[in-house]
Amino acid sequence: MIYFDNAATTYPKPNQVIQAVQQGMLRYGGNPGRSGHSISMRTAEKVYQVRNLAADFFDAEVENVIFTCNCTQALNFAIKGILLNGGHVITTNLEHNSVLRPIASLAKHNNVSYTIVDVYNQSEETILAMIKKAIRSDTKLIICTHGSNVTGQRLPIERIAKLCKEHNILFAVDGAQSAGVLPVQVRNMGIDLFCTAGHKGLYGPSGTGLLVLGNKILLETIMEGGTGTNSFRMEQPEFYPERMESGTVNTAGICGLGAGIQFLKQKGLRRIYQHEISLCRMAFLGLKGMRNIQLYTPDCAEGSYLPVFIFNVKGRTSMEVVDQLNDAGFALRGGLHCAPLIHQALGTEEIGGVRLSVSVFNKREEIQKFLSTMQKISK
Known part of the structure; x- marks a missing residue:
């Protein structure tokens, strides 16, 4: 997993x-x-x-x-x-x-x-x-x-x-x-x-x-x-x-x-942040190029964001997508993430969002596998 x-x-x-x-x-x-x-x-x-x-x-x-x-x-x-x-x-x-x-x-x-x-x-x-x-x-x-x-x-x-x-x-x-x-x-x-x-x-x-x-x-x-x-x-x-x-x-x-x-x-905080935000941005830009993917921020840039973001697949709830990802060997979180007001601002209060958040232990190869899986799910 x-x-x-x-x-x-x-x-x-x-x-x-x-x-x-x-x-x-x-x-x-x-x-x-x-x-x-x-x-x-x-x-x-x-x-x-x-x-x-x-x-x-x-x-x-x-x-x-x-x-x-x-x-x-x-x-x-x-x-x-x-x-x-x-x-x-x-x-x-x-x-x-x-x-x-x-x-x-x-x-x-x-x-x-x-x-x-x-x-x-x-x-x-x-x-x-x-x-x-x-x-x-x-x-x-x-x-x-x-x-x-x-x-x-x-x-x-x-x-x-x-x-x-x-x-x-x-x-x-x-x-x-x-x-x-x-x-x-x-x-x-x-x-x-x-x-x-x-x-x-x-x-x-x-x-x-x-x-x-x-x-x-x-x-x-x-x-x-x-x-x-x-x-x-x-x-x-x-x-x-x-x-x-x-x-x-x-x-x-x-x-x-x-x-x-x-x-x-x-490890050093600067090194950790740069590693994590680069992985997040890799995932963000990969999803941005796919059909039927909805993103909710204009970017995932270093300096302005933490290494976390949400997305959805059009026509499906976040929990449906999370279940598919779980079956494919990926652990992400769907729903409202205990933060209802921002989901209200995003217009996702009914379907929630699929949240991706990385750590110091994640690798680029894992992001590549995730994007490959999302290509199939998004179609």
Whole structure:
């Protein structure tokens, strides 16, 4: 099976990640920060090493790196942590339901209002102008994806961050698709809250994610419990990372995540991005020359896009095409990709889209085989 569903989760994982998870089970089996015996202390030290590694990778203070179960949990921590007591938030129509649904829930129960800006295929200047126009006196947060998980469109994160600073508004970024593909320096780029998955471009195991704070922000908590510190107090600690890390962390997963980050540092992000975007563009241009193929972006060019895009075969639903590809030995994803508003903008809310997303392990020969198969399917 040739795997082109890396926007959902990267597969396969590097060997060192698999070995690190195994070591997490064999060597780091204590509960970190909960006991004084040597196994617990050794495990706590390992967790700290990975936290420090992630802090360096994302340009953050080590205590501002918070381990989560996935990007969804990180986004909920960020969004609700700022808006739990009301306010206005601005987001875009590229967003995943992990952004849209927490906002909708807050609007229903917590006196939150929101504005969704249509940024699909707009220029940077137009995007910035529309976001600026949407700012109100009660705007607390602007949150947007670094890059779409459907079209691959990248947003001008640093320019949006600058706009936020000018208006004293917090800025959160959904980096589920960009972490491990694009360089992210939260402090240098002006990002207040960066949320990402550990199991996608960071090549860690499932059940891992990160919330990385660029600044000292006291978030409201949506989950409280044991932290191993200040246990006599009924209130949650105010210091990080303990404030947001109630309960036992996924130690084996964190070990694997650390190995994934090391793998990326060895490979180099620039090299990874160029490899992946070249494969995507090869597939995009190959499909563009076929009859009955519908594409939804004008290009898949380096610099403007992430290595992911969708297409359809005219007259068929995306799931029908995905089933045919699966029978032919290719793993792609059909449907709405948990991002309904962009599919609405594309006019694909009824049929969905077939999504192709590559990783560092994919090869040109696999793209060639895919295009050969699509020639037959498209006819």
